[in-house]
Amino acid sequence: MEPVRPFVLGVYTPADMARVDTLSAATIPVSVLMENAGRAVARAIRRHVRPLRTLVLCGPGNNGGDGYVAARLLSDAGWPVAVAEMAPPAPNTASSAPARLYTGPRVPFAVAEVARAELVVDALFGAGLSRDVEGAAADMLRAAARLVAVDIPSGVDGATGQVRGYAPQAELTVTFHRFKPGHLLYPARGLMGRLILADIGIPDRLVEQVPFTAWRNEPGLWRLPVPGAESHKYSRGVVSICAGGSMPGAARLCASGARAAGAGLVRVAAGGAARDYRLGPAGVIVDDAPLATLLEDARRHVWVCGPGLAPDEVAQTLPVLLAAGRCVLADAGALSAAADRPEQLRGVAVVTPHVGEFTRVFGPVGANPPERVREAARLIDAVVVLKGATTLIAAPDGRLAINTHATPALGTAGSGDTLSGVIAALLATGMPTWDAACAGVWLHGEAGIKAAAQTGGWPLAEDLDRYLGPARHDATGSRG
Structure with missing residues (x-):
């Protein structure tokens, strides 16, 4: 096993990653990172399953923006895709441009639409969830027979791994740049399915500017002493x-x-x-x-x-x-x-x-x-x-x-x-x-x-x- 650098093993809270995003925005347009994130999701889905009737659930924030990009790219690849908006992005926000660029079908945010889909992509809320998932959003997620999560299954607190309200069982979760505690801690860890960490182009030099205090425990975080010729x-x-x-x-x-x-x-x-x-x-x-x-x-x-x-x-x-x-x-x-x-x-x-x-x-x-x-x-x-x-x-x-x-x-x-x-x-x-x-x-x-x-x-x-x-x-x- 080749040990990895301790820096790569860093686990960032949602607040840490928000600071990384703020630093990145000064040099890399948010639109570029969102495009890279959506592309990573679409690529992972295409590798995971054959083309299916897919419904992408989009929230109004950046998680929804990633979903619009993934929907557009899956549609361009010939997949039967529709988008259901929980709420449209506010004008001139990061996710408003990807929402405009997606020109495929849009359907009501309704359980009946989920029931017609063979695959649901959950792009409602990311790891920085600040409230319980309940009501219509919970009903939509609960109705999904197969689900892929963008960043983290909606309803999971990315900082603690606890479920807030309702969180669905994903068969695939695609997150970006660094894991959050919620990806690794139970009960949330049991909801991730296959977990993929995707590089979306944030330079390490920017990430290094945000201090963190948690790591994944793997060789490279520590080094075992190896006995020498004169050891006793x-x-x-x-x-x-x-x-x-x-x-x-x-x-x-x-x-x-x-x-x-x-x-x-x-x-x-x-x-x-x-x-x-x-x-x-x-x-x-x-x-x-x-x-x-x-x-x-x-x-x-x-x-x-x-x-x-x-x-x-x-x-x-x-x-x-x-x-x-x-x-x-x-x-x-x-x-x-x-x-x-x-x-x-x-x-x-x-x-x-x-x-x-x-x-x-x-x-x-x-x-x-x-x-x-x-x-x-x-x-x-x-x-x-x-x-x-x-x-x-x-x-x-x-x-x-x-x-x-x-x-x-x-x-x-x-x-x-x-x-x-x-x-x-x-x-x-x-x-x-x-x-x-x-x-x-x-x-x-x-x-x-x-x-x-x-x-x-x-x-x-x-x-x-x-x-x-x-x-x-x-x-x-x-x-x-």
């Missing part, structure tokens, strides 16, 4: 795991994930339960000494606290680790112990909650998950990894990575313990905290994809370890 187990990093007495499987999965992700040495601090853990993999060192004694070894800087731990075990370990200044990844039991008390997590480096754990610690995710995860990261001054179908990785300084590189096959018990081990292994190499969390989430997702392909779609958490090495190879490309 300590230079590759030591991962230590606090083990509990009642659920040894969680710590074992975490240890296996850390080893498979490249940790040079993995040690399990099991205390009085050490005998139970010594039945595990031969490559894992099991310690029975008191935690204070283990912390005398400065090489043991990275610790995982939480998988398989009961509340009393968390109370005996997490405060000690934090007082010793260790780099701590807190998960599972450590999050349960901090329910309604997020201040107990201040001092950790990374937390990895699923939605239920996040809600118990920080409160509901709500209607704007990106901002809620950023708020949580600022509150505890740590990287927060909100695990899910789309995983969000937020840093205290506001940086946010949006990870869609995963599979439903990861929804199996123990998968999160493996992820904790993977991220810890990368922290142990000295990777910056946010980078290590982002890279660990991607590697975990790639291992899940590979494992699902080899197991008929139903891997166990134990299966993921075998594919973390190939995942690292893919992420480092020719350097690995």
Whole structure:
């Protein structure tokens, strides 16, 4: 895999893209960008389906302007096309010229017209939606049997991925220049169908002038360290795991994930339960000494606290680790112990909650998950990894990575313990905290994809370890 430049991975809110459009308008006529956008939509439709009886629903704004261009170009290509206007563009606006240039049939904005169409093109509202979609517009969209969306399905909030009123299911969505959060976040992500990002001619030098703080999580956003000829187990990093007495499987999965992700040495601090853990993999060192004694070894800087731990075990370990200044990844039991008390997590480096754990610690995710995860990261001054179908990785300084590189096959018990081990292994190499969390989430997702392909779609958490090495190879490309 050839890593891409981080800049190309930028995810822009609708407000960010509006600023880009304003800058672009000073050097590139809006009519040119609108023509390019409509052409991209028409091209994608022609590649997606054979000529069909097509109805283009046009709103009065720029999204509608893109629709008029697409309608004209499809008509020029011999497609049977008609336009239904929700409202005509205001005179002398950007979309008024494309509306004039379209000379094909226009039909009433009525459900009966949608019912006659074999394909509906939704060019009503773009990603900058500011109100709920309801009434006649919702009825029209609801009646479409097959639908292609221009920019984003109408009714989707491009900043949050939430549905406002009604949003249709698209089989194809064509957006422009950069993805918005709404393209990548559920529930909206499930409405996109095939998602195409089209270049419409906005120069990168203009986009670079608009600051952004969100990225798609892919190689190129981060770089994995590659061991050199003189590397050894300590230079590759030591991962230590606090083990509990009642659920040894969680710590074992975490240890296996850390080893498979490249940790040079993995040690399990099991205390009085050490005998139970010594039945595990031969490559894992099991310690029975008191935690204070283990912390005398400065090489043991990275610790995982939480998988398989009961509340009393968390109370005996997490405060000690934090007082010793260790780099701590807190998960599972450590999050349960901090329910309604997020201040107990201040001092950790990374937390990895699923939605239920996040809600118990920080409160509901709500209607704007990106901002809620950023708020949580600022509150505890740590990287927060909100695990899910789309995983969000937020840093205290506001940086946010949006990870869609995963599979439903990861929804199996123990998968999160493996992820904790993977991220810890990368922290142990000295990777910056946010980078290590982002890279660990991607590697975990790639291992899940590979494992699902080899197991008929139903891997166990134990299966993921075998594919973390190939995942690292893919992420480092020719350097690995």
